[in-house]
Amino acid sequence: MGKRGFLVVLSGPSGVGKNTLLNAVLPTVEGLKYSVSATTRPPRPGEVHGRDYFFVSDEEFDAMLERGELLEWAEFVGRRYGTPRRYVDQCLAQGLTVILDIDIQGAAQVRAAMPEAVLVFLLPPSLEELRRRIYGRGKDPEAAIVKRLSAAKHELAAVTDYDYVIVNDDLAKARDELRAIILAERCRVSRSDYPSLIARLNQEGTNR
Amino acid sequence: MGKRGFLVVLSGPSGVGKNTLLNAVLPTVEGLKYSVSATTRPPRPGEVHGRDYFFVSDEEFDAMLERGELLEWAEFVGRRYGTPRRYVDQCLAQGLTVILDIDIQGAAQVRAAMPEAVLVFLLPPSLEELRRRIYGRGKDPEAAIVKRLSAAKHELAAVTDYDYVIVNDDLAKARDELRAIILAERCRVSRSDYPSLIARLNQEGTNR
Numbered sequence: 001m002g003k004r005g006f007l008v009v010l011s012g013p014s015g016v017g018k019n020t021l022l023n024a025v026l027p028t029v030e031g032l033k034y035s036v037s038a039t040t041r042p043p044r045p046g047e048v049h050g051r052d053y054f055f056v057s058d059e060e061f062d063a064m065l066e067r068g069e070l071l072e073w074a075e076f077v078g079r080r081y082g083t084p085r086r087y088v089d090q091c092l093a094q095g096l097t098v099i100l101d102i103d104i105q106g107a108a109q110v111r112a113a114m115p116e117a118v119l120v121f122l123l124p125p126s127l128e129e130l131r132r133r134i135y136g137r138g139k140d141p142e143a144a145i146v147k148r149l150s151a152a153k154h155e156l157a158a159v160t161d162y163d164y165v166i167v168n169d170d171l172a173k174a175r176d177e178l179r180a181i182i183l184a185e186r187c188r189v190s191r192s193d194y195p196s197l198i199a200r201l202n203q204e205g206t207n208r
Numbered sequence: 209m210g211k212r213g214f215l216v217v218l219s220g221p222s223g224v225g226k227n228t229l230l231n232a233v234l235p236t237v238e239g240l241k242y243s244v245s246a247t248t249r250p251p252r253p254g255e256v257h258g259r260d261y262f263f264v265s266d267e268e269f270d271a272m273l274e275r276g277e278l279l280e281w282a283e284f285v286g287r288r289y290g291t292p293r294r295y296v297d298q299c300l301a302q303g304l305t306v307i308l309d310i311d312i313q314g315a316a317q318v319r320a321a322m323p324e325a326v327l328v329f330l331l332p333p334s335l336e337e338l339r340r341r342i343y344g345r346g347k348d349p350e351a352a353i354v355k356r357l358s359a360a361k362h363e364l365a366a367v368t369d370y371d372y373v374i375v376n377d378d379l380a381k382a383r384d385e386l387r388a389i390i391l392a393e394r395c396r397v398s399r400s401d402y403p404s405l406i407a408r409l410n411q412e413g414t415n416r
Contacts, residue, residue, distance in 0.1 A: 120395075121397070123402075159397060159402060160397060160402075162397050163396065163397060164392065164395040164396055164397060165395060165396075165397050165400050165402050166395055176391065177391055177392070177394075177395050179388070180387070180388035180389075180390075180391035180392045180395075181388075181391075181392040181395060182388075183384065183385055183388035183389075183392075184372065184385070184388045184389040184391075184392035184393070185392070186385075187328075187372040187373060187374055187385050187388075187389060188371065188372055188373075189329070189367060189368060189370050189371060189372060189373050192373050194331075194367060194368075194373050
């Protein structure tokens with residue numbers, strides 16, 4: 001089609017279920033690609049390099065930054081996370097939709113660099129439920145949990161800069177809504193190849 | 209939920225398949241209501257008063273206008289069409305989404321009165337296909353057909369004022385896209401009861 005794709009950013013407090021939602025929605029939308037982030041945090045059990053994250057050292061992250069290879073990056077609970085630019089650019093050039101799981105700092109950078117990006121915030125059904133998820137993970141020390149909770153409250157205040165909000169009280173509903181947002185955004189007049197289509201229609205009209 | 213609903217306007221050249229699309233999408237979206245228009249044109253075979261249109265005389269239409277009962281109205285091929293205001297208001301107050309099948313003149317009036325309305329334009333896959341549909345109906349005199357064709361070209365130029373465009377080359381795809389637009393718009397931060405939700409979450413946080 002030759003039309004450039006666009007970015008979808010999914011943010012939300014740690015533990016709100018972004019990963020589960022992404023895994024649910026990716027198989028349901030044609031032409032939707034997940035951009036794997038680079039991070040300096042160590043892998044959790046079961047996480048795979050290149051699938052969940054590109055796990056890199058602090059020195060490697062510095063080098064990526066220096067070479068301008070990151071579209072956005074942010075520090076969260078003492079670890080750095082960033083989006084490698086090349087994969088995103090390749091996908092967008094092919095007209096694909098690229099979805100990023102990044103935090104509010106990264107989202108702000110994406111919005112500044114690409115105003116046409118679509119920002120979606122995933123909200124917990126209640127703060128109690130969010131706490132249950134944060135504590136229930138049981139893989140991190142107490143200090144990290146407290147930090148995550150404080151960060152979550154900070155994040156919630158940033159939602160007004162987003163385009164859409166999904167309340168994650170039901171996975172099937174949340175998946176349906178995220179899918180709908182992507183399909184709808186593809187139909188936006190501002191993204192459509194409508195002007196060229198109209199020109200073609202008018203030409204057809206005069207050729208007869 | 210106490211949240212006010214919103215309007216969705218569906219426009220498109222005569223014969224593009226708006227009715228078929230509406231009938232396909234209405235059963236698939238909860239809380240979506242179709243607003244039946246009033247018109248001074250005579251019923252076509254099979255059309256039912258109160259389901260397809262409220263068929264009224266010119267005098268009745270004048271009286272509705274005089275009493276301010278129409279949310280929008282327009283003249284098309286010598287006949288008048290309008291949206292009775294009361295049903296729409298009742299639905300919106302109940303938080304429902306109301307979909308209107310109205311032309312570009314009416315859509316401009318809706319946008320002016322309700323800037324938060326969502327405007328969707330249904331586009332034929334090609335002008336040839338549009339012509340086939342217009343001629344194929346075979347129920348109207350030649351003059352009406354020529355008028356409709358000219359109006360269609362005029363309408364196409366108005367699409368830049370719309371939010372979304374759907375190309376009706378496949379009914380299932382078009383239905384999926386219109387449904388997605390409605391679900392997505394319900395998730396807009398600007399429409400959400402997010403501020404009250406955040407206030408509630410923060411209150412929960414301090415209550416512990």
